[in-house]
Amino acid sequence: MRSLSEASAGVIPGARAIFTSRSGLSSVGKEGASRDAFGDFNLGLHVxxxxxxxxENRRLLSAYLGAPVAFVNQTHSARVIEVGKDWDFSAVHDADALVTTRRDVALAIMVADCMPVLLADTQAGVAAAVHAGRVGFLGEILPAAVSEMLRRGARPxxxxxxxxPSMCGSCYEVPQQMHDQAVAQVPQLTARTARGTHALDLRAGARAxxxxxxxxxxxxxxxxxxTGEDRDYFSYRRENVTGRFVGAIRLL
Ligand SMILES: [Zn+2]
Known part of the structure; x- marks a missing residue:
């Protein structure tokens, strides 16, 4: 069974970067506390x-990462927020990307089809976690997060x-007008479903x-x-009532 996708091994040396899944932390012998549509490792409040x-699931995640985890209230904006030394873990912060130079916190982005992007320059000691759905992506949240990293010493x-894990270009079907507007802005987004209808490939856009x-x-x-094809991940589009998994990163 796939469980916590431990992406740290050699992928980002000097950081611990993970994507959780529905079956959560089973790879380290931990069962999540959520049940039914949210089972067993939902990390989203208010779903x-x-x-x-x-x-309890967030506590398990924090224990696994070895640091408190900073979450934000995601609003599909292009707002990047810094997790600085005075970060208030109990406050509500509206943002769709987090950036930090701290090694004693983890950054988390919650998703269920939207694209979670984890970034790090571990030499400079700068990390970011980005929530990029269609709206945030077209609002340029990803370039905004990269530029905040560069301001803090990261080098491309x-x-x-x-x-x-996120909706692939073959699954993310959208109306033609929405497709055409998005592709006019970022040509690499163009995609088609298996049935030949219009779709968006956010991953290709992110790579570009x-x-x-x-x-x-x-x-x-x-x-x-x-997420649209692999049922080990929460998918809002497939399930509507569902949980959220996270992409999380911590500088070591
Ligand atoms: Zn797919």
Whole structure:
């Protein structure tokens, strides 16, 4: 069974980067506390799951990462927020990307089809976690996060990126007008479903934006499963009432 996708082994040396899944932390012998549609490792509050179960799952995640985990209230914006030394873990922060130079915190982005992107320059000691659905992507959240990393000393040639489990270009069907508007902005987004209808390939768009920012192609990993096809991941589009998994990263 696939469980916690431990992406750290050699992929981003100097960081611990993970994408959780529905079956959560089973790879380290931990069962999540959520049940039914949220089972067993939902990390999203306010999706209809029991708060106590979510808090227990977040506690397990934090223990696994060895650091408190910073979450944000995601609004499909292009707002990047810094997790600085005064970060208040109990406050609500509206943002769709987090950046930090701290080694004693982990950054988390919650998704269920939207694209989670983890970035790090571990030489400079800068990391980011980005929530890029269609709206945030077209709002340029990803370039915004990269530029906040550069401002803190990251260098594109030393950065690595993980484009996590999300809807693939064959599954993310959209109306033709939506497709055409998006592709006018970022041509690499164009895709078709197996039935030949219009779709968007956000991963291809992300690769293009990261390459334009100066990342080497070999430093970008997007070989994670499609949430629309792999039932080990929560999928809002497939299930509607469902949980959230996370992409999380911590500098070591
Ligand atoms: Zn797919």
């Amino acid at each position: 209809g799951d029991e708060d106590a179960a979510v808090r 040639e030393n950065m690595r990126a993980l484009i996590g 934006q990261l390459a334009a920012a100066g990342l080497a192609e070999s430093a970008i990993n997007d070989s994670y499963p499609c």
